[in-house]
C-alpha cells in the first residue's frame with residue numbers, strides 16, 4: 001500500500017459501506033427483471049450527432065432501485081412487430097426517480113431508429129426491471145480502471161455518476177475510446193466530474209480527428225503503451241470494460257500481454273445491447289433426439305418440440321409470444337418458471353442460482369430433456 005492509499009484507506013472503507021447502504025439498499029423500490037411496467041419519457045438529450053439519452057420516470061412516479069452497470073430491456077411495437085432490446089442504464093441509482101438509457105442510432109437498427117425518430121417527452125415505453133451482474137458491487141475494489149468504447153460508456157457512466165453523487169473519492173481511471181472527438185459521449189460531463197473528484201482521472205483516445213483539427217489527445221487505438229502511461233498501476237486495478245466485441249477482445253489481449261490478473265477483469269457483453277435481430281443460440285453439435293410436449297399453464301396451450309431446439313425458439317415457431325431479447329442467456333428477459341419436467345440450460349449469467357432453485361429457467365438457452373409444463 002503506497003502512502004496515498006494509506007491516507008485514503010479508512011475513507012475508502014467508509015466509501016464502500018456508504019455505497020452499499022445508500023446506493024444499492026435504499027435507492028428505490030425493487031422492480032423485478034421479470035416484470036414489465038410503463039415508463040414515461042421526460043426528456044431527450046442529444047449527446048452526439050448519432051447518440052441520444054432518453055430519460056424516463058415510472059408511471060406511478062415512484063423511485064426505482066438498481067445497481068450501476070445494470071441494463072433494462074425495453075419493448076416497443078415497431079411496424080406491427082414487438083421488438084425488445086437491452087440497454088444499459090446510463091443514469092446513476094443515486095437519482096432513482098429517473099432512469100435513462102443512452103442509445104446510438106444504428107444503421108438498420110430497429111429499436112434505435114424507432115427511439116431516435118419517435119421517443120419524445122410525454123411518450124410511453126414498456127420496460128422490464130433492471131438486470132445484470134456487471135456492477136462494482138460484485139467486485140469491490142480500492143482502485144478501478146474503466147475502459148469503454150463508443151456507447152459502451154453507459155454502464156461506466158452510471159458507476160461514475162453514482163460515485164460522485166455520493167461524494168466518494170474513489171480512485172478510478174476512466175479511458176474512453178471513440179472514432180473521432182465528435183463521437184466522444186459525455187465528453188464535457190466526464191471532464192467536469194474529473195474536476196470534482198481529484199482521484200477520478202479521465203482520458204480519451206480517438207481513431208481519427210474528424211472535424212476537430214486542433215484535437216490535442218492521442219490518435220489511434222488504445223495500446224499497452226498508452227495504458228501504461230495513463231494507468232501505470234493497471235496491474236493493481238479491478239478492470240471494468242464495455243464496448244464492441246472487437247474492442248473488448250483487443251483490451252483482453254493488451255491486459256494479458258501486460259500480465260493483468262484475468263480474475264480482476266469484468267466486461268459487459270455489448271452484444272446484448274446490439275440493435276439487431278438476436279441470433280438464436282447455436283444448435284447443439286451433438287444433436288439431441290426425440291420430441292417432447294410443452295404445456296403452458298396459463299394459456300392452456302400445448303405444442304410439441306424437438307429435443308435439439310431451444311424452448312424459446314420452439315415456442316416462437318408455435319406462435320407463442322414469449323418476452324425475449326438477447327437469446328444468449330445473458331439478459332434474463334425470457335426467465336420463466338418451469339412447473340414440471342426438466343431442461344438442459346446453458347446460460348451466460350442471465351439467471352441467479354437462487355432463481356434456478358425456485359424453478360425458473362431461461363427459455364432461450366434451455367433444451368428439454370422431458371415433457372414440460374411452463375408457467376406461461
Ligand code: FES
Nearest residue numbers: 325327332334364
Ligand atoms: Fe436474454 Fe433469454 S432472451 S436470457
